[in-house]
Amino acid sequence: MNERSFTPAAGRFAPVRLYDPVVALTRERLWRSLVAMHVAPRPEDVVVDVGCGTGSLAVLLKRVEPRATVIGVDPDPEALAVARRKAAAAVAAGTSASTSASTSASTSGGTPEWRTGMGDDLAAVVGAGTADTVVSSLVLHQCPVPMKRAVLAAMHETLRPGGKLVIADYGKQRTAAMRLAFRFVQLADGKADTQPNADGILPRLIAAAGFQDVRESETVATVTGSLSLYTARRP
Ligand SMILES: C[S@@+](CC[C@H](N)C(=O)[O-])C[C@H]1O[C@@H](n2cnc3c(N)ncnc32)[C@H](O)[C@@H]1O
Numbered sequence: 001m002n003e004r005s006f007t008p009a010a011g012r013f014a015p016v017r018l019y020d021p022v023v024a025l026t027r028e029r030l031w032r033s034l035v036a037m038h039v040a041p042r043p044e045d046v047v048v049d050v051g052c053g054t055g056s057l058a059v060l061l062k063r064v065e066p067r068a069t070v071i072g073v074d075p076d077p078e079a080l081a082v083a084r085r086k087a088a089a090a091v092a093a094g095t096s097a098s099t100s101a102s103t104s105a106s107t108s109g110g111t112p113e114w115r116t117g118m119g120d121d122l123a124a125v126v127g128a129g130t131a132d133t134v135v136s137s138l139v140l141h142q143c144p145v146p147m148k149r150a151v152l153a154a155m156h157e158t159l160r161p162g163g164k165l166v167i168a169d170y171g172k173q174r175t176a177a178m179r180l181a182f183r184f185v186q187l188a189d190g191k192a193d194t195q196p197n198a199d200g201i202l203p204r205l206i207a208a209a210g211f212q213d214v215r216e217s218e219t220v221a222t223v224t225g226s227l228s229l230y231t232a233r234r235p
Pocket of ligand 1: 009
């Protein structure tokens with residue numbers, strides 16, 4: 001892989017349209033809800049979702065706080081096309097729900113903004129020091145270690161001082177069952193990029209990028225391995 005290429009959402013061998021049905025098998029509602037709980041978007045917040053893929057997390061965050069600005073960034077136009085359709089459907093569903101409930105307030109609050117870009121270009125794509133929260137799910141395990149470092153550095157640059165980082169990804173695989181389950185992901189995304197995650201590299205890389213208060217706040221066992229939710233702050 002060269003430094004401008006990336007592994008697509010469903011891995012090296014499967015089309016993007018298979019991504020959503022596959023990720024649904026990973027206790028997705030549970031871990032995405034935990035991510036939303038840690039992001040806890042506020043009305044004035046700018047929240048950037050790095051490697052937003054087909055947009056499920058960005059759409060959820062917009063639903064949690066419609067007044068927040070949510071920006072999804074991904075290098076894959078095909079994934080972003082799915083994200084746009086998903087967001088439009090969520091708005092339509094929200095509008096019809098509020099109409100049928102005879103409420104005047106819209107529950108939709110519009111859709112996330114979508115931008116094309118690589119994670120290591122984040123500060124150029126979104127603006128340095130502009131984000132209150134940077135969030136990313138299931139992205140870093142697909143990146144080579146130098147790219148993991150570069151993405152984390154760009155996330156740090158994009159956050160305002162005091163801003164929050166929330167990362168959900170495959171973390172340290174602590175049991176034989178989880179290591180076995182994670183082999184499915186390693187087959188799809190390649191061992192070279194995924195094994196450092198399974199060995200527990202992410203907290204060290206997050207701290208090395210300049211973040212403070214780095215914590216593994218949650219772990220969720222799934223059929224594809226153990227997901228960890230890391231939180232940290234830009235000092
Ligand atoms: C497994 S999908 C996860 C999508 C989404 N975040 C989610 O939770 O469903 C990984 C996504 O990361 C994107 N990606 C891969 N390498 C990237 C990089 N270096 N910078 C930004 N996004 C990247 C891919 O295009 C893909 O959409």
